Amino acid sequence: MTDIISQRARAYLAAWHSRRPTLALMGEFSSGKSALLNCLLDRRLLPTRVTATDMPAIWISHGATERVTGLGFDGHLVELTMAELTEGQAMRFLCIRIEIDAKILERVDIIDTPGISDPRMTTDIVEEVARNVDFVVWCSPMTQAWRQTERAFWKALPDRIKLASILALTRADLIASTRDTDKVIRRCTAESDGSFSAVLPVAAPLAAKAKAASSD
Ligand SMILES: Nc1nc2c(ncn2[C@@H]2O[C@H](COP(=O)(O)OP(=O)(O)O)[C@@H](O)[C@H]2O)c(=O)[nH]1
Ligand SMILES: [Mg+2]
Numbered sequence: 001m002t003d004i005i006s007q008r009a010r011a012y013l014a015a016w017h018s019r020r021p022t023l024a025l026m027g028e029f030s031s032g033k034s035a036l037l038n039c040l041l042d043r044r045l046l047p048t049r050v051t052a053t054d055m056p057a058i059w060i061s062h063g064a065t066e067r068v069t070g071l072g073f074d075g076h077l078v079e080l081t082m083a084e085l086t087e088g089q090a091m092r093f094l095c096i097r098i099e100i101d102a103k104i105l106e107r108v109d110i111i112d113t114p115g116i117s118d119p120r121m122t123t124d125i126v127e128e129v130a131r132n133v134d135f136v137v138w139c140s141p142m143t144q145a146w147r148q149t150e151r152a153f154w155k156a157l158p159d160r161i162k163l164a165s166i167l168a169l170t171r172a173d174l175i176a177s178t179r180d181t182d183k184v185i186r187r188c189t190a191e192s193d194g195s196f197s198a199v200l201p202v203a204a205p206l207a208a209k210a211k212a213a214s215s216d
Contacts (some may be wrong), residue, residue: 005124008075009094012199016059016097017132024129027139028150029115032170035204036139041068041102046112047086052170054091057125058112063099071095094125116153123153125214130157135164142169142201146188154192162195172201 016022025033035047037060044060068080070093080089080096090096104110111133113126138154140146146167154162156165167188175181182200189199 001149003073003094005094005128006075007074009071009073009127010075012071012075012077013128014060014132017108020061020106020109021134022111024111024113024133024134024136025139026113026126026130026136026153028117028147031115031139031141032168032204033112033115033139036137036168036170036202037110039204039207039211040104040110040128042104043102045098045100046215054088055085055096055112056090056093056114057095057129058101059097060105060110060112060181061097061139062101062105062109062159063103065099066101067097067099069097071201073096075191082095103105117149126153130161133161135161135166137168138196139168139170139171139202140188141171143171143182145169145184146191151191154195163197165196167196167199168202169194169199170204173206175201 025037027033030049035048037046038044038048040067041060045060046055068082068085070078070080070090071093072078072092078093085096111129113129116123116126136157139152140150169188171185172181175184185199185201192199
């Protein structure tokens with residue numbers, strides 16, 4: 001399915017981009033994007049799954065009251081509820097905008113993008129988002145990090161955003177020794193030609209546990 005992104009839809013995305021610095025979570029499906037997002041927001045906003053998820057780009061912004069809006073490929077806006085999002089309605093839209101009251105969103109908008117290797121999804125929206133975004137946190141599972149498909153997609157993105165971006169090596173908790181962790185970090189730093197500002201291990205379950213312990 002390849003829907004054409006209309007000029008009107010593009011104009012909405014550009015207007016949203018101009019409001020705050022924006023960070024996009026990118027990577028293949030099941031690379032830990034939504035798990036990391038939930039950590040950053042300190043709540044379980046989006047589902048995390050092993051299989052490809054039926055979700056378009058999700059744009060999360062600060063808002064005092066919760067509001068969910070779908071942006072159609074033709075540029076029309078539809079008010080939605082969170083319940084409708086989980087009912088598979090989301091795929092009718094190019095992008096879903098969620099406004100919620102989370103601390104981090106006072107500083108930065110966060111976009112959770114569809115996995116680049118999901119055969120059912122077009123990567124048009126990921127490329128469209130990349131055009132305006134300020135920086136990317138590229139998620140790649142540490143157990144099979146920085147594959148050829150990821151490298152090719154990354155290479156094609158604008159240089160402007162690359163140097164401010166981070167390679168997050170997710171599922172770091174599944175690597176047994178720090179020696180092995182260091183080895184993967186070194187390999188990924190070399191194979192990304194130093195194009196990221198940092199290559200960092202990320203362990204979503206440990207982050208969630210640490211947060212829970214600090215708020216006890
Ligand atoms: N052990 C471990 N599992 C993770 C981590 N991050 C994500 N996962 C799991 O990996 C699967 C895919 O994660 P998800 O966030 O949905 O990936 P997405 O498709 O990129 O959004 C889920 O089963 C998550 O629970 C992590 O840091 N450690
Ligand atoms: Mg996801």
